[in-house]
Amino acid sequence: MEENVLKAMEEAGKPVRPGEVAKTLGVDSKDVSKAIKTLKEAGKVMSPKRCYYQPA
Template sequence: MKDQVLNAMRNAGKPVCPGDVAKTLGVDGKDVSKAIKSLREDGLVTSPKRCFYEPA
């Protein structure tokens, strides 16, 4: 799931919210949020503004 979320963020080319990623992947938003939390802890994702994320 983490790889899918990261790839979707890269393909978007701009900061995205978890809901947009969930729609793109066709999965539940809670799963995307969990993956983003894990990616942030690993330093692979940053948050330029509240509730929006992009690859680091």
């Protein structure tokens, strides 16, 4: 799941919200939020502003 979320963020080319990623991937936004949390702890994702995320 983490790899799919990261790939979707890279393809978006701009900071995205978890809901946008969920819609793109066709999965539940809670699953995307969990994946983003894991990616953020690993340093692969950063948040330029509240509730928006992009690859680090």
